[in-house]
Amino acid sequence: MGWKARALAAWWLACGMTVAAAAGADKGRRGMPVDTREMAQWVMETDDAAGRPFAIVDKKAAQLFVFEAGGRLVGSTPVLLGATPGDHSTPGVGQRAQTGDVGLHERTTPAGRFASAPGRNIDGEPVVWFDYGAALAIHRLRPGSARERRQARLASATPADNRASLGCVVVPVAFYEKVVEPLLGRVRGVVYVLPEKRPVRDFLEAM
Template identity: 40%
Template sequence: MTSVPLALAAMALASAAPAKGPHVPAHGTQPKPAAEAAPEHAPAPPAPQRSPGAERVAAWIASSADNQGLPYIIIDKPAARAYLFNAKGKPLADAPVLLGKMRGDEATPGIGAKSLSEIGPAEKTTPAGRFLAKFGIAAGNQKVLWVDYATSVALHTIPVGNKENRKARLLSRSIEDNRITFGCINVPQAFYGKGVAPLFRKKGGYVYVLPDVKPIEDVFPRLRVHAASQ
């Protein structure tokens, strides 16, 4: 049986022992703090800023109601990007686009009557200007948004079975590889199906295509009036 003095001594030793703390590795190094858990939902990247030309056109349309109560799209060719607005001028979405292989702002006369195999390299341009666009049927019974029916320029998704890696071109960060089409404007599926189609399905809308080469006031002369009024 343990005597009282021995029991008291054992209790005193236990209370004097240092409390157990975190393990300190040898050589005086401190343990690395645990990495903070990554947030479940990372913040979305900021929307790209519109180019000065696109800003000017957007401001002019909004102030003058040039869209005549219809939805509209601004195609910024130098930036290879499309901006979608509703009938009241509210910006809804933006997306990268694929454009005509060659830079240029005019369509070759009579190009709408040519087959794709008859179109020369220099003719593969996306014309600049203001177009009243409506849905219609293209080759292969495909429904597209005709930007300019006379020159066979339409806005649609990437054609099935294309051999130019168009999806990769659309998703790349560079805009140099966005020039690949015969003149049509290719847009992502979500931009087309969830934005363009519901808005343009009934009455159509306007498409404003910014120029590559021409002065922007030559393509949209009313910008001069808008600038003077400002």
């Protein structure tokens, strides 16, 4: 058993139901779901981000949470995710994404731990890559004929209609400029995308 697995086991044993209870109270105060709270605590307990800023994508809640290197939550926002639920990417989807030749069943936002890096897409737009090989990034809502409909999805009260992208994590323009860009858009970081098909505890144990 590696040191992260040992740390995780000790963490679960020490926290137990207290973590869930604290997360429930924190949800009302900061809008942080239980899964996100547990993930953030694990990152800090294990120093998994190694002193870098990090973000957590909670796919079940369709929200993005951005943290400073020290663990302080800087901001959160609803996001648009891959149109199809799923925790894995289809092999080769990154190459086809550049031309839009991606089937509906391939439009997933995969779960995992990703080393993020600031960069630009093929149009020169600043983005935060979190899975460059699969052409997946955190980016702002783009202009276009579907913009108003996507804005409505972001503003809705339910995450059920936030499945609209090819797999990228799409955020409001103001949030990207005020929160994402200053932290993840200038230095390397870590992006944790939580699973939607299995418990977060299983996800952590596999890391």
